[in-house]
Amino acid sequence: MSKQHTLPRVGFVSLGCPKATVDSEHILTRLRAEGYLISGSYQDSDLVIVNTCGFIDSAVEESLDAIGEALTENGKVIVTGCLGAKGDVVRQAHPKVLAVTGPHATDEVMAVVHQHLPKPHDPLSDLVPAQGIRLTPKHYAYVKISEGCNHRCTFCIIPSLRGDLVSRPVGDVMQEAQSLVNAGVKELLVISQDTSAYGVDVKYRTGFWGGRPLRMRVTELAAALGELGVWVRLHYVYPYPHVDELIPLMAQGKILPYLDVPFQHANQRILKLMKRPGSSDNVLARIKQWREICPDLTLRSTFIVGFPGETEEEFEELLDFIEEAQLDRVGAFAYSPVEGAAANELPDHVPPEVQQERLARLMLLQEEISEERLRRKVGKTLTVLVDEVDEEGAIARSSADAPEIDGLVYIENGQQLNVGDFVEVKITDSDTHDLWAEIP
Numbered sequence: 001m002s003k004q005h006t007l008p009r010v011g012f013v014s015l016g017c018p019k020a021t022v023d024s025e026h027i028l029t030r031l032r033a034e035g036y037l038i039s040g041s042y043q044d045s046d047l048v049i050v051n052t053c054g055f056i057d058s059a060v061e062e063s064l065d066a067i068g069e070a071l072t073e074n075g076k077v078i079v080t081g082c083l084g085a086k087g088d089v090v091r092q093a094h095p096k097v098l099a100v101t102g103p104h105a106t107d108e109v110m111a112v113v114h115q116h117l118p119k120p121h122d123p124l125s126d127l128v129p130a131q132g133i134r135l136t137p138k139h140y141a142y143v144k145i146s147e148g149c150n151h152r153c154t155f156c157i158i159p160s161l162r163g164d165l166v167s168r169p170v171g172d173v174m175q176e177a178q179s180l181v182n183a184g185v186k187e188l189l190v191i192s193q194d195t196s197a198y199g200v201d202v203k204y205r206t207g208f209w210g211g212r213p214l215r216m217r218v219t220e221l222a223a224a225l226g227e228l229g230v231w232v233r234l235h236y237v238y239p240y241p242h243v244d245e246l247i248p249l250m251a252q253g254k255i256l257p258y259l260d261v262p263f264q265h266a267n268q269r270i271l272k273l274m275k276r277p278g279s280s281d282n283v284l285a286r287i288k289q290w291r292e293i294c295p296d297l298t299l300r301s302t303f304i305v306g307f308p309g310e311t312e313e314e315f316e317e318l319l320d321f322i323e324e325a326q327l328d329r330v331g332a333f334a335y336s337p338v339e340g341a342a343a344n345e346l347p348d349h350v351p352p353e354v355q356q357e358r359l360a361r362l363m364l365l366q367e368e369i370s371e372e373r374l375r376r377k378v379g380k381t382l383t384v385l386v387d388e389v390d391e392e393g394a395i396a397r398s399s400a401d402a403p404e405i406d407g408l409v410y411i412e413n414g415q416q417l418n419v420g421d422f423v424e425v426k427i428t429d430s431d432t433h434d435l436w437a438e439i440p
Contacts, residue, residue, distance in 0.1 A: 011045030016053030035120035042073035054083035139420035149193035170207035226254030266321030300329035306355030308346035
């Protein structure tokens with residue numbers, strides 16, 4: 001038997017959001033650094049780690065199913081992630097798991113791995129690339145700048161799962177970003193629960209990067225990331241006043257002209273019931289101002305329809321806002337009660353059939369807006385980043401498109417391109433979500 005097969009093998013299942021993906025990457029990096037092999041199947045694994053999501057009921061269900069499958073197929077299972085922070089839910093459903101930890105718990109997970117699967121005697125330091133183990137393709141990566149959240153939105157249980165805001169030291173964030181760029185990453189996706197709040201917990205203290213002082217604040221961080229020569233895309237940016245400072249950086253081409261702002265609603269009473277942070281006053285005026293400074297700005301947002309107590313008039317106010325705001329990308333969800341969320345106690349829950357009818361009306365309106373905004377791009381030349389290439393052409397994304405949540409650009413004569421290439425294309429056609437293009 002070869003030496004390779006005597007090394008302990010760990011299987012890994014990663015569920016949930018990009019923030020959970022980053023947690024998975026940290027654990028995988030530690031496992032490889034210590035000489036463990038990562039297995040692609042339950043049968044070949046000595047044990048299996050399942051990184052769970054516990055945000056909404058359907059995610060809890062999916063996580064419990066994944067744990068059950070891992071137990072059936074393998075038998076030795078360690079559970080980590082957001083569902084692990086929800087008390088005894090996992091233990092009650094699956095009493096045979098080896099251990100349960102919460103999110104961002106690399107040390108605790110490794111301690112349990114060591115207990116049940118001792119680490120190899122001869123870990124080789126070159127098993128891990130400088131950028132760590134990544135679950136994303138080679139040309140883009142998520143960079144998590146903080147953990148947790150200081151807000152107490154009534155529909156959300158993230159703070160009880162992930163704790164209050166803890167910002168990563170700015171030097172650590174920049175070092176990780178630089179390592180990724182050195183390894184060939186062309187796009188950095190900046191994520192956290194609340195990107196605009198970066199540094200609030202440490203009073204925006206000054207850190208260091210490259211031998212010079214750098215403030216732990218989103219504007220300064222974005223400007224520094226913008227010097228690395230790759231695309232920088234910001235997600236989950238609450239509309240605090242200082243967000244206005246990011247728009248000139250976008251207009252100057254330092255970071256992508258893309259802002260993901262989770263507005264959630266437009267009616268003041270509903271926003272108060274949701275306990276949303278950031279002033280929702282004058283949002284339309286600010287959007288207009290942002291677009292004047294940076295005409296190429298892409299705005300993405302998410303909304304909740306059918307929140308407890310939402311009246312038809314309040315919903316129509318949301319539709320008016322969407323009509324007026326002309327957002328490029330919109331995700332919308334019918335309110336779903338999450339176990340432990342304060343909003344469950346609110347009176348006047350909206351019946352599911354009314355929620356679904358409102359959701360359909362909102363999405364129909366947004367599809368018309370999206371189709372019209374994309375149609376305006378036909379005939380223009382855009383820079384795109386190539387994600388896939390096959391005999392039918394290439395699939396790419398423009399600055400307006402975050403991976404897996406926004407649209408795509410299909411390059412019909414892109415067979416000779418390579419994944420990770422930046423290329424100038426001429427837009428030839430569009431539909432509700434996507435664009436078609438050719439290399440001139």
